[in-house]
Amino acid sequence: MxxxxxxxxxxxxxxxxxxxxxxxxxxxxxxxxxxxxxxxxxxxxxxxxxxxxxxxxxxxxxxxxxxxxxxxxxxxxxxxxxxxxxxxxxxxxxxxxxxxxxxxxxxxxxxxxxxxxxxxxxxxxxxxxxxxxxxxxxxxxxxxxxxxxxxxxxxxxxxxxxxxxxxxxxxxxxxxxxxxxxxxxxxxxxxxxxxxxQLDAQLRLRAETRRGPVPTVLYAPTWEGGQPSAEYGTVASHGLRLVRTLVESGRYRVLYRPHPLTGVRDAAYGDADAAIREFLDGAEAPAGGSPHATDTHRDVGPAFAAADLLVCDVSGVAMDWLATGAPIVVTRPAGAAVIAASPLLDLAPALPVAGLAGALDLVDRELREDPGRDERLRLREHYLGDTAPGAATRRFVTACEDLMTVRDREVARIGRELSR
The missing domain is CATH 3.40.50.11720 (3-Deoxy-D-manno-octulosonic-acid transferase, N-terminal domain)
Known part of the structure; x- marks a missing residue:
């Protein structure tokens, strides 16, 4: 009815x-x-x-x-x-x-x-x-x-x-x-x-921070992505094995910084994240060093300031880390994510799943010898422009002002068209 x-x-x-x-x-x-x-x-x-x-x-x-x-x-x-x-x-x-x-x-x-x-x-x-x-x-x-x-x-x-x-x-x-x-x-x-x-504040904090005698390795993976083609994350494939290897060596302090969306699409990432956190909570601190930790601070600045080397996925963290001038290792995802050639990925040592057995030797070499340092410093400007304190903020404000001028010109032009 x-x-x-x-x-x-x-x-x-x-x-x-x-x-x-x-x-x-x-x-x-x-x-x-x-x-x-x-x-x-x-x-x-x-x-x-x-x-x-x-x-x-x-x-x-x-x-x-x-x-x-x-x-x-x-x-x-x-x-x-x-x-x-x-x-x-x-x-x-x-x-x-x-x-x-x-x-x-x-x-x-x-x-x-x-x-x-x-x-x-x-x-x-x-x-x-x-x-x-x-x-x-x-x-x-x-x-x-x-x-x-x-x-x-x-x-x-x-x-x-x-x-x-x-x-x-x-x-x-x-x-x-x-x-x-x-x-x-x-x-x-x-x-x-x-x-x-964002790097202006991060670099200031890093300059003011004294790192300890035991090097800190920051592991900062990305999340699983919104779809398989964007699954660059390595928490599930690399995470616990990598962290355990570094911790059990006794040579490094590990700081783990998970992406805030880890596990929202794939429960395996959430489980792996929980396992890493639990392991670090119970791990003994390296002799003479600070305790291992999980960093969930809203700002990445404190983690960047504390770290001597970064292990990360193909993500924005890698680009920002370039500003520090310190060594970097970039993982390779185990799934179907597309990885295009780029100057940074061509230079930075890669860590695929098959290479995890040699992860400790890789970290040792990068911290001891840092063979890519000179080329990495040249890439910094290519990726980030001028990283002098305050330079990027000034460029941002100026760019916004330039676009507002473009807007005024376009609105005036359309006004003239409408009045014909």
Missing amino acids: PATPRGATFRRRVRSAGGRIIRRFGLLPAGTPDGRGEDAALLGTSWPYEVLVYFADTPEALYQLEQWYEALRALDAAHPVVVVTRDSRTAAAVRRDSGLAVRTVAHYTTLDDVLGRSTTRLALYVNHNPENFTCLRFGSMVHASLMHGDSDKVVTVSNQTKAYDFSFVAGQAAVERMARFSTLYDAHARCVPVGRP
Whole structure:
């Protein structure tokens, strides 16, 4: 029997009330924004922000945004910045930790209304969340992808990059990577090298830190990736065996820094991560050295400051480590992930699963002899640009200002076209 209008209205009200209860008490699937926005208060208003950072994710992905806080604060000092979220829990964390203005907008119509009344000129994005298209629709702003690290992963040349007007990249290596492996994309015109502003604070901390007499090996693997073609992680294939070998040698302190998303897609990664943590908790410290440890600090800076050598996967951690000038070993994944040739991967010693039996000898040699040091230091500028203190932050702010000038010119041009 057809539903009566009154019955249909009742069911809509029930669904709406149920949705409010689910959002209110956080009973949502992982990764789903709670949609508890400030829309009612924002409608009919304008805001003074020149720069909008759009972040549609839930709190577990905040590591992508957190690394940009210091650079965004520097930008905010000259050009007011607002972080726009779609999740009230995310907004609370950003408001607490960033020192930036934050607004939670659940509905596209609210963003349309506010931006129509405001003079926001630049939108920035730290990931490729499909929800970014909610904000990318606005032609009144220039849109730039920041991402949350530079690496030789195939995902760094994702076709999604084409959605943005420009992409901020770390250095010339990223431009060349995009030019080589992207189709129908003018990397030299649309990629803007700005360095890695995050390294300014990390290098300061490393310069101030005294490392002990027992060398520290930092093992910082990535997660399993969102799909098998991006499975660069080695926690399950290498992790425990590698860590056990280094610890039982008695020659090194091991610092393990897992990726925050380890195990979210593949339970084997979560199990391996738990096994490594448990082993390190019970391991005896090397004679004269600090205890072995698992580092889950939000900022990678303290781990970088403490380490003498890095073992990592094909990931953004490898690029950032270049700034330290210290030795690096890069694992090779056991799965089907695509690994393209690159200057760093050609230079850095590789550690495949089949090479784990020789891992200790490899670490010994790299710390004792460091045969790739001179070439690695030359690569530092190629990948990261100028790593002098503060240089990358200045380049970032200047690049944002340049894009706002581009926006003003384009908006004026379109205005002239419309007035014809």
